[in-house]
Amino acid sequence: MSLKLSRRDFVKASAVASASAMLLGAAPAYADDAPGATAGADDVKVIPSACRQCYGRCALFGTVENGRLTKIEGNPDLFSEGTLCGRAFAIPQELYNPTRVRYPQRRVGEKGSGQWKRITWEEAYQEAAEQFTKIGEEYGWHTIAHQYGTGRDMLQFQAINKLWLELGSTATFGVGNLCWVGSYFTSQRLYGDETQYTGWDGNNTDAIIIWCRQERSRGYYDWLTVKRAQERGAKVVCVDPRFTCTASKADLWLPIRPGSDMALVLAFINEIMHSEKCATDFARQYTNAPFFIDEEGTGYQLRQSMMREGGNVELYPAWDEAHDQLIYWSGDWQNTAGVGGPRAFQWLNEAGEIVPDAVPALTTPDGKGREIDGKTYRTSWDILLEHVTPWTVERAAEFCELPEDKIREAIAIYIDASPHACFTRGQKVEFSINTSGISQAFTIMMALAGNFDSKGGQNIGREPATGYDSFMFDVVPNKEGRMGARRKQTAMNIKKLSVCQNTGYQPILQADDATGELREVTQNSGGQVIYGQQGGFGAVTTKAMAKGEPFQIHGYWQQTSEPILSIEGGKEIIEGFKNLDFFVNVDIFMTPSGELADIILPAAHPNEVDRVEWAHSGHGYPTSHTYLIRQPFHAPLGEAKDDMDICFEFAKYMDVDMYWKDKYEFFDYMVKGPETLPPQLSCANFEEFRNRISVTGVEMATVRNAPKYETGFMRKTSDFRPGFNTMYRGNKMGSVYRFPGTTTPDGKVIPAHPQSDNGKMELWSEDLLLYGNGPLPMYIEPPITKVSRTDLTEEYPYTLITGGRSHAFFHTEYRNSPWMREVHMFPTMDINPATAAELGIEQDDWCWIETYVDRIRQRANLTEAIKPDTIHVEHDWWFPERAATDDLHGALDANCNILFENNGPYDPAVGTDNFGGLCKVYKAEEGAPDNICMTAEDLRIFLPLTREQLAQDGQDDGVAMPTVAAAKGGK
Amino acid sequence: MTRYTMAIDLDSCIGCHSCAVVCKQENNVGLGTFYSKVLTIGPSGSYPDLEMYYLPVACQHCENPQCVSVCPTGASYKREDGIVLVDHAKCVGCQYCVMACPYGVRTYDESKDKGVIEKCTLCAHLVDDGKTPACVRHCPGQARFFGDADDPESDVSKMIARKQTHKLTDVGNKPSVTFGLDKCEWKGGE
Incomplete structure (x- = not known):
């Protein structure tokens, strides 16, 4: 067994002045810091930590001079190999950003007025406790929703989830069910762990299929693995509707019709089964x-x-x-x-x-x-x-609008390289009402090609460095019988208490296998299992808040999330937020939804807190098996607090038993691991882990020289029987499943089903029969395409997609970052030059993109990277440079998610909605939205506050939000 | 003789602009100014038969730099090790060099205390300390190489030896930065 210790074994974070001399020359301040603020600093520390600015978690060092972060550098000793993307270097601009909330605030004007007064933590907690208790007692605790954002760490998620599940909250807008959870849920049910977002062995592979994923969307270091594989002779196949960076590097690119992926995967499986x-x-x-x-x-x-x-x-x-x-x-x-x-x-x-x-x-x-x-x-x-069998290459070619020879070539590359072929997917393929089905199809493809736990194939399941992962935060107390009475009550009555209780049974267009014809069928209702939570996803929670269906939500606790931007139907979400009796928002910055809250609690920046960190979302070894430290560069600014600490503190006000005394008690437990853990992988406690910086575990398939399913290491029941972990199947864990015995609207009674915890991987799946679109991965045409909505194509002739990710941003983040906005100033619509010519649209023209639901403005980029008659718009855009009263900081101008309705159908298992459709495009004669940053000069309003500015502004009257309008002498 | 320069493997570059941003941190570059820019070349062809690469462009540290010849004050100069620099103490901000540079990689920066010309220094302050430029060290594609073009063992020479190489258009200035590109047709900086 190997243990990777950092070569630079920093003793402790503090006072490593000698390292500073080793790593750095003179450390200039970043742009426009107060002159002289760092000159001649006598207290210089270089602190090893991790980045949280996407899912990649690159290892870095922060140089802190006299208590202020002045420089970020890559740590060459860990999986990111010293490389870092621009977002990491812009961390100081986040830390000292003028839009940061540093003190608790209470709203004093109308919702959305931007009028706030500073209050104490004690006042904030007291008021929140009183208000939530009042709502809970008057309307029921299920009428309080809670929410958590993506890309935060899983430990933070555990604390938020634990607090609110114990309090009896059921509804969330969801996070992972926009993406990821479809795969997670499906692989848990089919064989008990993840594969599609965990390890892929690019180090030893002969072929890599990259399905709708960009090299530079998250964890850029994966590109190093891909490129080395290519240099070794491995073939890289890219499946993507757009000619992305990945497509440009691939040996073969399949420019697939958006949303038709299932037809291609079925052709892969067909060829594999007949091979x-x-x-x-x-x-x-x-x-x-x-x-x-x-x-x-x-x-x-x-x-x-x-x-x-x-x-x-x-x-x-x-x-x-x-x-x-x-x-x-x-x-x-x-x-x-x-x-x-x-x-x-x-x-x-x-x-x-x-x-x-x-x-x-x-x-x-x-x-x-x-x-x-x-x-x-x-x-x-x-x-x-x-x-x-009917899903031939010919049929896939027709459905996917691909040449047959390219499909044949891709399948041949994959089959020839198997069992040393691997696969990695992006989240774009998941924005679909069939996300559980596509995940099942990918599972079958990988499994039957023989690529599970093979050299150069897929690592099945997480093998964290220690024996414990973040889920133990909640699992341990429940195992010890410390689940609260209200949580138990809620779980037992979930059918009546879930916002998902009436979902499903909507018409969908499914392909008939024999003929390939699309026919309307009624979808299942899976009850929408949301990953450890008791139920809820964006659209249904929106309806509950805005329309009172199936019941009115009265209270809301939101932590580092922005649903107005990231969930479909943003305008209705605003309506819902305005209906709330009480709304607490915990965030680092002022945001559109934050402006509708009653109280804002200031969250610490991820680089101001302690965490056990690891790369999220799909990387190969050793990345997939490494824990690393994320520790503070300095204490949180002002009175900001760690999100986890906020949960622990508020739990005391609400009389919730969190089980763990504080975060460190859990961190200690986590890094120590079970007794069976090899001692070199175990840390005595978090402080020892801090000193080690990182721990890298082992691949059991390598250690045992056999796949984990042969040696019993897939089992989570410690019986080490060969086979898979199937304990998550069926109606368990108190989630809102479709209960056997339920009568469907057409009068069918769902027969009681015995448990299926039998150690076998499911290909044909009983769990997806119950909770998904059916036991087999079916081709389902997305609800709004040229094929499914011929009634719309005359007025809205172009296919609209929204899945691309920008290297400058992380979802809604970084629009307030001068450096990142400078490299990507405007929301950008990609349009083929031929389509643009027909419409009289020229490069950099601002255009309206309109669907049958709504319209937004983005700026045109004419590029052959997108097919004629297809439009791609960027997601999650807002303009923090606009005032709260100016359309909630410009939350609706360019936000592509308002272009889609939220009335279903959804994926029955996890509630994923549809985020693509049909649109028309025309030049916006009025040009850019008002009051937005148009030049680098305009971005000066977001430059970091100096030490003195921070010291002087106690935010007594809220966050002094800088606006372009004010900077230009307007209102 | 030492001839410090850079070689960039465009097959490895993913156009992430990390070099442009880390440069701002390392060299305290003001808003509106980039020492290093990343251009997207293409996609050329017609969908779906396309090629594309990214082209990071900064000072080419020319062997015969026009910016140095036109500078009236001697502020623009070339070091013996090949690095072209601007001495801000001597620069009067006349911008002759901005006009002389064929690549548009020099900027007149008003935001500094006095108007001076800014451009890529090849991180001379790090090089003098025995280190590599910040963009080389942090490049997510590990596409950038720094070293002595006259030393066959340098990273720069090794990249040049293993790839098809190109330079930006030479109008007599002899740019020193080399671009490696095997997978696409070189289209220059257009």
């Missing part, structure tokens, strides 16, 4: 492929109990090719059905004896089914094969 290289042994032994499906009856996987009176519910029938007999897989690892103990996770014969040399058949004769006890059953493999 000699298909991982059939894996399918037989580790998946549910040989299981019979009770198609005529319950629709579930067949159990012996469904076949015959008195049959065992933990026995899954299959056919043994070796002995021509019926055999049963025992899922009874919990030993509750009499076929557990040594017989669990074994093939048994009718007599209940283990058949060690059983060869479970993948297919039945001719795929038509096998007769057992007078009934005919097909295997799940039969059904999957029948499903994908």
Whole structure:
């Protein structure tokens, strides 16, 4: 086992003046800092820490002179190899930004008036406690929503979630269900851990498929892995509607029609299943492929109990090719059905004896089914094969508007390189009402190509450096029976208390497998399982706040999030926020939604707090296995506090048992890990971890020289049985699932389903039958395309997409950063020159982009990177340089998410909405929106406040928001 | 003789503008001024048959710099190690050099105490300290190389040896910065 210790073993963060001399020359101030503020600094520290400005978590050093951050540099000893993107260098501009909230504030004018008065923390906590308690007692605690933003750390998320679940809150706008959770939920249900956003072994691979992901959207260091693989001879395939940076570097680019991805993945699976290289042994032994499906009856996987009176519910029938007999897989690892103990996770014969040399058949004769006890059953493999076989390359070419030869080439590259082929996806492919289905399809593609836990393939699941990950924050207290009474009550009555209770059952356009024709069907209602939370996603929480459906939300706690910009239907969200009786916003900066709050609590910047940090969202080894320190460059400005501390403190006012005394008690637990952890990976406590800077764990597949599913390391139950972790399946964890026994609107009763915790990966999926769009990954046409809405195409002739990410920003962040705005000043619409010529649009013209819902303005960039008749607009734009009274800091001018409605359909499992559509485009004769920064000179209003300015301004009358209008002598 | 310069592997450059921003930090560059800019070249061709690369452009530290020849005060000068610099004590801000530079990489910066010409210094203050320029050290694509063009073992010479190389248009000034590009057709800086 290896342990990667930082070569520069900094002893402690403080007082490393010698390191400063080693790393840096004279350290000039960043732009326009007060002259002389840092000259001759006598107290210089170089502090190793981590960046939180995207999901990549690059390792860096901050130079702090006399208590002020003056310089950021890359740490060459960790996975980011000393490289850093522009956003990291702009951290000082965030820290000392004039728009930062440094003291608690109470609103004193109308909502949105921008009028605030400073209050004390004590006053803020007191008032919040009184108001929330009043709402909870009068209307019910479920009428208080809570919210948390993306890209914050998972530990912060755990604290917010714990606090509000204990308080009985159920609704959120969601975060990951915009992206990521579709994959997370699906892979948890199919095999018990993540793959699509965790490790991909680019270091040893022969082929990399990069599906709708840009090199420079997050964790840029991944590009180093990709480029080295390419230099080694590995092929890189990029699937993306746009000619992105990734596409320009790839060996093969598939310019896919937006939203048609499923057709292409199904063609991949089809070719893989018909290929000699298909991982059939894996399918037989580790998946549910040989299981019979009770198609005529319950629709579930067949159990012996469904076949015959008195049959065992933990026995899954299959056919043994070796002995021509019926055999049963025992899922009874919990030993509750009499076929557990040594017989669990074994093939048994009718007599209940283990058949060690059983060869479970993948297919039945001719795929038509096998007769057992007078009934005919097909295997799940039969059904999957029948499903994908019509999805030929030709059909995919038609659906995806791709040349057949390019599809063939891509599939050949992938299959030829398997089992040393890997795959990494971006989140754009997830902005869909079929996000759970596409994630299932990717899982099947990777699994049947044999790329799970292989060298150069996919690492299955997280293998953090220590044995514990962030989820233990909530898991440990619950295991110890410390779940609060209200939380329990809420979980038990969730059907009545969830904002999701009436969702689903909407019409969708699904392709008929046999003919490929699109037909209208009614979608499932999955209850929208939101990742550890009790339910809720953007659209339904918006409806509850704005329209009182299914009930009125009265209170709201929001922490570092901006739904007006990041969720569809922003105008209705504003309406909802105006309806609230009480709204607390915790944030670093003044934001559009913050202006509608009653109280604002100042959050510390991520580089002002202690955390255990790790790269989020899909990177290879060692990145995927590394924890690193994120520690403060200095104390939070003013009276700002760590988000986690705010949760712990407010919990005391609300009488909530957080279990952990404070964040450090949990950090200590986390970095120590379980007793079984190799000692070199364990830290005595957080302080030891701080001194080590980072810990990198091991890949168990490498250590054991076998995939984890063979050695029992996929199991989270410590039984180390070969197989997968399937404990998350079914209706568990108090989430809002579609309950068996529910009657659907058409009168169908959903049959009770037995648990399916059987150690097998699901390809055909019982869980997605219950909670997703169905047991198989189906092609579903997005709701607003030229294909699905021919009624709209005359007025709105162009395909509109919104998934691109800019290197200058991180979602809503950095619009107040002089340096980042300077390299990307305006919201930018990409349009093909031919389309632009037809419309009389020239480079840099401001244009209206209008859908049947609303319109926004962005500035035209004429580029061949986008297909004619397709428009791409940037997301999450606002203009902090406009006043609160000026359209909530310009939250509606260029914000693409107001172009989409929020009335569904959504992904049944996780609630993901649709973020693409049809539009028309025309030149904005009025030009740019009023009062926005047009030149670098205008950006001066956002330059960092000096030490003196910070000291002088106690924000007694709120944050003095700088505006362009004021700077130009206007209002 | 030492000839410090830079070589940039455009096949590795992802156009992230990190070099432009870290330069601002390292050299205290004011708003509105960039020592280093990143241009997107293309996409050329027609969708979907396209090529594109990014071209970071800063002072080319020419062997025969026109900016030095036209400078009336001797503020613009070339060091013996090849780095072209501006001595702000001597610069009067006449901007002759701005007009003489074929690449538009010199800026007249009014925001400084007195109007002077600003441009890439190849981080001479770091180089003199035995270090590499900030943009080289931090480049997310590891696309930038710094070193002595006369030393075959330098990072610059090694990149030049392994790639097809190009320079910006030479109008007699002999730009020293080399661009490596194998995967696309070189279109210059257009």
